[in-house]
Every structure is written in C-alpha cells, then in structure tokens.
Amino acid sequence: MKPVKTLLSEQDMPKQWYNIQADLPTPLAPPYHPATMQIVTPEQMNVIFPMSLIEQEMSDKRWWEIPDEVLQILALWRPTPLQRAYNLEKALGTPAKIYFKNESVSPAGSHKPNTSVPQAYYNKKEGIKRIATETGAGQWGSAMSLATNMFGIECTVYMVRVSYDQKPYRKSMINTWGAEIFASPSTQTESGRKILAEDPDSPGSLGLAISEAVEDAAGRADTNYALGSVLNHVCMHQTIIGEEALRQFKAIGEKPDVVIGCIGGGSNFAGIAFPFLREKMAGMDVRVLAIEPASCPTVTKGVYAYDYGDMAHMAPIVMMHTLGHTFMPPSIHAGGLRYHGMAPTVSRVVEDGLVEARAITQLECFESGVLFARTEGIIPAPESTHAIRGAVEEALIAKEEGKEKTILFNLSGHGHFDMSSYDAYFAGKLHNYRYPQELVDEALKHLPKVG
C-alpha cells in the first residue's frame, strides 16, 4: 500500500502565525481613510475592528502566538492532511508528484475558519457582542457563523445575491450555526438600498456586500466588522496551512518545486504560499503560482494602485492590484473569486517578483475539477478548481518535458454547497469569459487620489 496522507498530530500543530510583513523586500504602503483621505489611524480602524487585530494588521513582528482557546477549536479538524494525488497523476500520465493540502475537512468546508475563529476570539475578548460580515460564495459567511457561535456572539451575514440564489443551503448552514443572513444588496443598509433603487435585480458584488457589512458595524457600538480575506491579519491567520505543509514535507523528506493556490481576495493563497515564500527568500528553490479567474483578472489585468476596498467607500483605501472598485463582475460561478481587489501582501509579493500569476477560464477549471472528483474522490469548490487546474497544467508541462517535479496545491474547500454550478457545467450552461481590457480601463478612471 502506497502512503496517501501525511498527518500531523495535534501536538505538532503550529503554535504561531507567520507575518510576512517582517520579511517583505518592499514594505507595504499605508492604508488611507476613505473619508479624510489621510493615512488611517488605529483609533479610526477601532470603530469596526478590535485593537488586537489592528495591532496584527499593522505590525512587522514576524511570529504571533496563537491563543490556546483558538488552537483548541482549530483542533476540531486541524492539522489537515497533506495528501498525495496518485490517481490524478495516473490519469494525467505525468511523471510529476502532485500533493494537495486538504482544507476541505473543516466543518464549514474550507480554509476560512482558520481566521474566523481567531477573529471571533479577539472580538469576544474586547467585549464585542455581534459581528457583521459579508460573504461571496458563502464559505466565509459559514465560517464566521461557526466561529461566532463557538464564542457565543451574534452574527449577521450579507451574502452576494447571485451566490445566495445559486446556493440556498449556505443559508440553511448559516442558520444552523445560529446566525442571520441577508441577500446583498439588501434593504438593511443605505448602501444596499441605493443599489436596489438603481437596479432591483442587481446580482450584487463582494465590494457591495462589504459596504453593507461595514455600514452595519459602524452604526452599532456592540458590533464589529470581520473580513474573510484581503487584510494582513487575515492572511497571517491562514499561514497555519503552509506552516503545517512545511512540517509535513519535512516528515516525508520531500519539498515542492511549485506551490499553487487560487486567488480571489488572496487569503487561502497567502496561507499556503507565505511560509514557502519565507523559505524561498532564505534560499529554497521553489516557484509560487497564483491562479485567478479570467473573468475577474485582478492581478493579471488590473493595476497596482491605491483603491477603495469596497463599492460605497466605507472600507480603507489600500495599495493593491485592482480592477477598480466599481467593477461589477459577471455572474460566474466561482463566487469567492469575484473581488475587484487583492490582498495588499499578495499584491506586494507579486510586484516583487516572488510570485507568478496566471488567469484561467472557467470551463478548463471545471474540467479539471471533475477529473479531480473522479480520481481523488473529493468534489472541489469552484474556487479550488482554479488551483487544481494550475496543478494540472504544471503536471502536463512536466509530462511534455519528461521531468519529475513535485507540485503542491491548496484544496481550499469542497463543493458540497456549490452543486448547482456542477449542474450548470454538465448542462453546458457555463461559458468562458475574459473580462475585457476596455472595461478595466474605464473602471480605473475612478481610482482615488491619495499617497
């Protein structure tokens, strides 16, 4: 029997998060306040975030202790397996070894609880009674509901309408964990009502749902906001993925030649990639590859500039890759990858040449996703099929070149709540779409002038 999974015991679970800000070749540019257009202060951020997370957000301290209470909850499913995809390798006829980090095993079905749990913990500790947040595909909203429930605080989720309609059982899941959920645009907020007045059938966007959640949180003293990606502390919480993977590769005496993740806001990619980037900066021979959807090509077609984090100018202005905050993406099914911007840390490592980015159209992603389901069993989330497709492409290059190569990708989540996307794929209702450059150019006329 060939060994399939490399496990870590709970005792060997990483006890610290890695903050890549400590090692960036070029430091991050500071965020600006969307109203004052001045560099945002910790006190201003404290309106919607707890101080402990703001401290993490703005720090260049390399290692952060993971609180015991957080580890105790993560241990319900972590450490996650590092899994060798023998059957996929065989189906591709590649000499490459393909490994994946299986983040689909969390109760919410993705990597998202890695950060929702500490976010709920720090908010609870600072006396917050309620969290308002948004969700794209539903992965983040589920994860936040799971976490707030564990710490006995309330949660309201604004879910991008197109996903809300495609995935009715995300709502049921979020309700089961005791949270409430609204389709965004909603009538709950000024930002939502404004869009609904213009277009009652608006499919929504992550940028808009963020506006609704931030507005909700800013308006109530007992309520904070929580973001599931993009921010520095969110990316840092996810580094437990890559730290585990490093330990697991060490245990089997191997090392990946290429590390692959999909990018929407950037957090699952940061999670698997940043620890390897640290090793790369210290001399490890490893390529790092970020895959984004061609329908929302933030890094490959956007610009690296200051932009608003949301549609209604409620969130800070940050330096990042952006398609423009007015970007209203087409209703593609990989809902979690439909954000106009990108995590500033991820954008920074791309700019510094440490990371390659590639855009892939969705039919190819679903094709590889179905191949993965039929070979390795697990039905992947549509977002994760982008990482799988990246791994497949790298494996096929290895086959062409007749080279052995070790590939690692992050399986960010399963697709149990995305089956309508698979139905649409099998019914031939999905099409490839490349976001046109002229629409990008138009949107980029509306960038804020700061910095």
Added chain:
Amino acid sequence: MKPVKTLLSEQDMPKQWYNIQADLPTPLAPPYHPATMQIVTPEQMNVIFPMSLIEQEMSDKRWWEIPDEVLQILALWRPTPLQRAYNLEKALGTPAKIYFKNESVSPAGSHKPNTSVPQAYYNKKEGIKRIATETGAGQWGSAMSLATNMFGIECTVYMVRVSYDQKPYRKSMINTWGAEIFASPSTQTESGRKILAEDPDSPGSLGLAISEAVEDAAGRADTNYALGSVLNHVCMHQTIIGEEALRQFKAIGEKPDVVIGCIGGGSNFAGIAFPFLREKMAGMDVRVLAIEPASCPTVTKGVYAYDYGDMAHMAPIVMMHTLGHTFMPPSIHAGGLRYHGMAPTVSRVVEDGLVEARAITQLECFESGVLFARTEGIIPAPESTHAIRGAVEEALIAKEEGKEKTILFNLSGHGHFDMSSYDAYFAGKLHNYRYPQELVDEALKHLPKVG
C-alpha cells in the same frame, strides 16, 4: 490544550474485516428464495451478486483479508478520527466523556464507501461492467457512484422519490462521479411502473427502490446489484469502523461503557458495534445501544420473522426484525432509516440480548443534532442525529446519577445534502410521529410462510 482527536496512521489501519457470524451465540437462519420458497443457493444469488461476496455472505470464517486495492482507496480518508466531544459535554453539564467516530470525512460524506469500495472491487474482478442499486437518503447512491467510478464500471441509482425531491444535490453529486440516477418509483422497471399506475405521486420506499434495482440487475448479464446495508457482507465491511475505534481507545488507555449507533438497515451500527460485541462476548464490560426512529420502529415494534427484503418479492426472504415488507413509511426526513427490515446479524444480536434497542421521535433528534452542530461544528446527517440523541440521553442519565461514564457513538455522516430537513425543522414544519401498532399488525398478516 486538551487533545481532541485520536488519529491512526494508514499503516495502522485494520487489514481484516471481522465476521460476527463466527461468534454468534445462535447461528443465522438461512435465507429463502422468493420464487421457489426454498433455501437460496449460492448459484441463485450469483445472478445478481459476485461469488466472492456470496462467499463472505454465507461464511462463518472470523477474519477476512481486505484487498490491497481496497485499502488503497479507503486510505483517501481512512482511518477516520476518534473525536472527544468536549464542547457537547460542557453544554450538557455531564460528567460523562463523549467520544464519536467521525465517519463524515469520506468523500461521499458517510460510512457507506467502506462497503461500496470493496463491492465495486469484487464485481469488477468478476467481470461485471455495471451496477444497479437503490438509495434512500442518497448516502448509499453517492457512495456506490464514487466506488464504481474508481474502478471504471458504470452505475445506475434508483433513489426513493421523497429523498430525491428533498435533496436535489445528491443527484448532482452522483452525476459528478459519472453515474445515472432515477427517482423511484421510476418508469425504468416493471416494479416501478406498477406502483406508479396505482399512485403516480407515490413517495417511494427503500423496499420498492430495491425491487427496481434488483429487477434491473437480474435482467442484464453485465449488471449486478449492490445493497448498501442489511446483508452480512455489507455489515462485515463496515467493521473497519469498530476495529479502528478499538485501536484508538487502546492508544488513549480508555474503553467505552456504552457504544451507540443509529439503525435503518443496520450497517453503520454493525460497523461500530460488532467488534465491541466480540470483546463483550469475551468479557468486556460494555453496553451496546441501537437507536431507531419512532416513525419506523423495526426492532422495537416489529417482529422477528422471515420476510421479503423488498416490496416486489425480488430479494431473498430473510429472518429479521420487520414491520412487514408492505410497510410504506411516512415521509420523515431521516430517509436512510426508512427500511421495513433490519440486518439479520443485527436482529440476531438483539434477539440474543447482546444489544438494546430504543426508538426516538425526530424532533428530539434534530434538537440534539443542532446542539451537536453548535458545539462540535459538524452538521450531522438526520440519520446520525439519532445516534447523537442516544448519546445525549445516556450523558444526561450519567448527570442525574452523578456518574462518570464513557460514551462512544458513531457519527455516520454529515448533513451537507440534507439541509432542507434543517430548514423544515427550523420552520417548525417537522412533527413527531410514532408508527401505530395497528398498522404494524396489518402489515404482518402478509409475511411469507417459509422455514
């Protein structure tokens, strides 16, 4: 940090199945052929089953080697974790320790692939090209599709209509793994057409879906039938669950005082219980408890007698607990527990006083299922909530008595494809129902006369 999960490495995965027929105080009564009314011969069973499974079915050999090809696929998710439910214990305020075996981690989301994989393997080995099978809640149909796909054979699934309608995404899942699926009663078979002619809106039953699948398989030389529960070899394949649990308890130096599983056809219960029953017969002080739904109280209200395994008298007549093969259960949501009969091995150990049975109404089960989701994170399958409820009741008794006690239950699967049941529960649309004794008495007038 308190240790949550007890893991086993792949190398320590059990390499043999345990056949309880070797140790039964009273041997099983032989099955009869539904047409000849004589004891069924291996040759007759070979029309729909491969010889290697018939051999397992009829043998009293204690240990059976698990083929390497089967272990290799099981290793995609096995061994499964033994998990301590600290948060549930705390919520109940019980001095009891509650452990559960987490079978929800398989790609199909339940324990079912433990037997679908070997069944597909043996059929493939004997030259079979296609499998016809039924599914109640959808767990088995998914598991069989996953397994046939892994071995490159075709699969057709007949799914009980009430579940088919409640759980549309089981169909998508089954399609993703390359199988075809029909709602039962279907127009594909004589058995299905007959029922549709009487009642076009028939919700179906597991007994009827079995008839359809058996008829399909019997009519095609390249096709065999596969059953997801009830049969001896199916229960035997599931014993890997209990064998792992024994090793895991040994690793932490503990032992359960009570072992709990839900029963529909009996296979997940057999899987966790039979290895502990072996130890009990050898002197281990352990209670074993089977929980069934009050709406389908096969063991607690049925009789122990010879009955048909299906509605249309296609499957063998076996000695078991039964509500009568004409039993058409109400549309409760725990679809997988709606079978009129019970695994003959499970019935036998109940009759021999080795196992206690208890019937529970569904609102209590959902209440405990939601409590489990909110404390331990995992949203359980409606079937599994019966086992959870059983564990909760035992934990509350321990609290009343002020006694320490170690409880083990089998979490047979997750509820990701059952969220409509949770919606119905939260909307107050579910009601308790106890199957009336007069309906049982009526159905029992139609038992076959054999033996």
